[in-house]
Amino acid sequence: MLHLNKLTKQYATGDKALTDVELQIPKGQVVALIGPSGAGKSTLIRCINRLVEPTSGAVVLNGTELTRLGAGALRKARRRMGMIFQEYALVERLTVMENVLSGRLGYVGFWRSFFRWYPQSDVDEAFRLLERVGLDHMADKRADELSGGQRQRVGIARALIQDPELLLVDEPTASLDPKTSRQIMRLICELCAERGLAAIINIHDVALAQMFVQRVVGLQLGEVVYDGPPDGLSPDILTQIYGEEDWEATIAKVEDDDDDLAEGAVA
Amino acid sequence: MSAVLASERRKWRKPPFIRNPLARWGLIVFALVYLVLAIGTMEVNWARVYEGLERGKQFILAFSHPDFASRWSDISAGMIESIIMTITSTAAGIIISIPIGLGAARNIAPLPVYYLCRGIIAVSRALHEIIVAILLVAIFGFGPLAGFLTLSFATIGFLAKLLAEDIESTDRSQSEAVKATGASWLQWINYGIQPQVMPRLIGLSMYRLDINFRESAILGLVGAGGIGATLNTAFDRYEFDTAAAIIVIIIVVVMALEYLSGMIRARLQ
Numbered sequence: 001m002l003h004l005n006k007l008t009k010q011y012a013t014g015d016k017a018l019t020d021v022e023l024q025i026p027k028g029q030v031v032a033l034i035g036p037s038g039a040g041k042s043t044l045i046r047c048i049n050r051l052v053e054p055t056s057g058a059v060v061l062n063g064t065e066l067t068r069l070g071a072g073a074l075r076k077a078r079r080r081m082g083m084i085f086q087e088y089a090l091v092e093r094l095t096v097m098e099n100v101l102s103g104r105l106g107y108v109g110f111w112r113s114f115f116r117w118y119p120q121s122d123v124d125e126a127f128r129l130l131e132r133v134g135l136d137h138m139a140d141k142r143a144d145e146l147s148g149g150q151r152q153r154v155g156i157a158r159a160l161i162q163d164p165e166l167l168l169v170d171e172p173t174a175s176l177d178p179k180t181s182r183q184i185m186r187l188i189c190e191l192c193a194e195r196g197l198a199a200i201i202n203i204h205d206v207a208l209a210q211m212f213v214q215r216v217v218g219l220q221l222g223e224v225v226y227d228g229p230p231d232g233l234s235p236d237i238l239t240q241i242y243g244e245e246d247w248e249a250t251i252a253k254v255e256d257d258d259d260d261l262a263e264g265a266v267a
Numbered sequence: 268m269s270a271v272l273a274s275e276r277r278k279w280r281k282p283p284f285i286r287n288p289l290a291r292w293g294l295i296v297f298a299l300v301y302l303v304l305a306i307g308t309m310e311v312n313w314a315r316v317y318e319g320l321e322r323g324k325q326f327i328l329a330f331s332h333p334d335f336a337s338r339w340s341d342i343s344a345g346m347i348e349s350i351i352m353t354i355t356s357t358a359a360g361i362i363i364s365i366p367i368g369l370g371a372a373r374n375i376a377p378l379p380v381y382y383l384c385r386g387i388i389a390v391s392r393a394l395h396e397i398i399v400a401i402l403l404v405a406i407f408g409f410g411p412l413a414g415f416l417t418l419s420f421a422t423i424g425f426l427a428k429l430l431a432e433d434i435e436s437t438d439r440s441q442s443e444a445v446k447a448t449g450a451s452w453l454q455w456i457n458y459g460i461q462p463q464v465m466p467r468l469i470g471l472s473m474y475r476l477d478i479n480f481r482e483s484a485i486l487g488l489v490g491a492g493g494i495g496a497t498l499n500t501a502f503d504r505y506e507f508d509t510a511a512a513i514i515v516i517i518i519v520v521v522m523a524l525e526y527l528s529g530m531i532r533a534r535l536q
Contacts, residue, residue, distance in 0.1 A: 049447055078449035089444035093462040102458050106449025113454050155444075162448060 001027045001198055002048070002166055007057035009043050009222075017043040018222040020057070027165075028196045030189055032209035032230070035219035036242050041202040044219065045168040048200070049081045050074060061166065079106035082159030084188070086171035088151040092144040096135065096154050099143050100126045103161035122161070129157040133187065149180035153187070160191060167192065167199035174204060181205065185212045206233065326507045333515050334508030338501065342513060345497030348411050349483040352493050356415045357476045360422025365468075367423060368430030375434060375460065384427070391424025396482055400491045411492030418479045418486070425478070429471050430464065437463040466535040473528030480524060484517050 004023040010016050017040040025031055033041050046052035048059050050066060059066040066077050082103070090099045104122045105113055112118065118126075130136040133153035143151065152172060159167060169188060173181035185201075189212045192199050203209045209216060210230040218226030218233075218241040226237050235247035285291040335342065370376045370384035396417055403413040442459030450458060487495015494513060501510040 051443060051447060075449045075451065078447060081447070083444065083447040085440055085444055087440055089440040091441045091445065091458060091462050092438075093465070094458070098458075102445055102450070103448050105445065105451075105454045105458065110451060110453045110457075113450075114457055158444075158448070168447075 003060040005058040008055050010055045030199045030213045031215045032213040033202045039219040040222040080165050082162045082164035082167045084169040086174045088155045090143040097139040100157045103158040169201040329507035329511040333512035335512045338509045345494040349493035352411050352414045352483050353480045356418035359419040364426035367427040371431035372434035388428045396421045400486045400489050404490045409490040414486045414491035433464045433467045470532045477524045
């Protein structure tokens with residue numbers, strides 16, 4: 001469904017962030033992208049929806065070559081790619097509902113969005129999604145009144161209301177505590193399974209990635225150095241990705257507790 | 268114990284701003300000598316000051332019995348003109364400043380637009396209100412139209428510049444997230460930028476309203492209408508009681524505006 005073909009990004013400063021990245025992601029697959037800071041993880045997912053312009057290579061989504069689209073067609077293509085951010089990136093002075101509905105901006109005209117006259121079907125869907133992430137009672141709160149975990153749930157709802165085929169997820173748990181991190185990862189993976197969405201999740205926490213995804217891609221200095229199942233990450237491979245370190249503690253099996261989702265949905 | 272360590276203690280002083288001691292002391296001495304010489308060149312005609320003191324005293328005493336009544340029709344006409352000038356010029360200035368402010372923000376405008384808008388702002392800021400008013404009075408004649416145009420023009424330089432700077436310091440991730448949804452440029456501004464700068468824009472507009480009112484009192488002195496013209500006439504006729512009344516009114520209005528803008532800004536955020 002998504003195909004990256006020799007994707008390369010060189011910044012104006014001369015730093016090469018990505019070098020000939022090849023990646024095929026089938027429909028419905030959730031992929032974790034791991035690698036040290038500066039390996040090019042953020043650049044990679046921003047090159048897919050062209051928040052960052054790739055230098056060369058192609059991004060093909062369902063047969064459409066995104067890298068060749070003009071401004072209007074790119075906007076239409078962006079609607080099919082939901083993005084979730086590290087620091088949530090909610091517009092803080094807007095309400096939760098406005099933040100969720102902003103996911104429909106690609107579908108409605110300027111004046112409708114300016115006066116917040118969204119179609120009833122969009123409003124219904126927004127309430128359904130807020131209920132799904134456990135925040136329907138917060139609809140009229142301002143985004144900056146929410147806790148970190150709640151904000152990320154709003155971010156997830158904003159991405160899903162776009163009706164995407166692909167989720168681009170940039171460090172979703174980096175600003176969250178360990179328990180909330182797991183709840184958020186579980187929520188993202190469940191929603192992907194429910195809706196048959198493919199996802200690329202940038203993540204620092206290797207153990208967390210192993211817990212939830214079917215496939216791991218390791219990036220080092222802008223090149224793919226590992227692509228395989230999560231349990232194939234041996235200490236040797238982690239050393240290759242991150243450098244020398246004692247890895248036994250990191251890849252030790254972590255007990256997954258199931259009771260915290262119910263709690264999380266109320267919180 | 269401390270006696271042993273005393274000899275090993277390292278001294279620390281904040282490094283001086285100018286490292287070279289000769290340059291440092293030289294500059295200080297130069298500044299002092301210049302100050303003394305500069306004061307020496309001031310020519311003060313003490314006899315004139317003595318005479319003037321009496322007039323100053325009368326003017327200040329006039330505040331104890333400001334005369335609102337005898338020129339009330341002139342004062343009220345001037346006040347109404349000033350208020351209309353202030354409100355219309357602030358409104359016009361805000362409306363023109365918003366697109367120019369957007370264009371002058373480096374993070375959202377393309378380079379040619381950026382330079383054009385920064386150029387407009389620079390011109391507006393380079394020319395003082397009085398100079399603009401003199402020019403516009405020469406073009407449009409005496410009266411409040413020249414004052415209105417002057418204040419609108421001055422508002423652009425102030426508001427567009429500060430709005431652009433506020434836009435440049437907005438949180439990028441919030442606007443990036445809006446862009447990623449497939450929003451158009453206008454939607455992006457409305458959802459990603461506007462909520463972040465709105466409180467400051469409203470605060471600055473209120474502040475500018477306040478400035479424009481005070482300026483409108485000055486502009487009358489060069490013939491651009493408003494309460495300033497009335498004030499000027501009162502001075503010319505040595506009617507210090509009337510002048511005092513006008514100044515009291517200006518002070519009350521400015522304080523009321525200050526209080527109002529403080530209240531509005533506190534309710535934002």
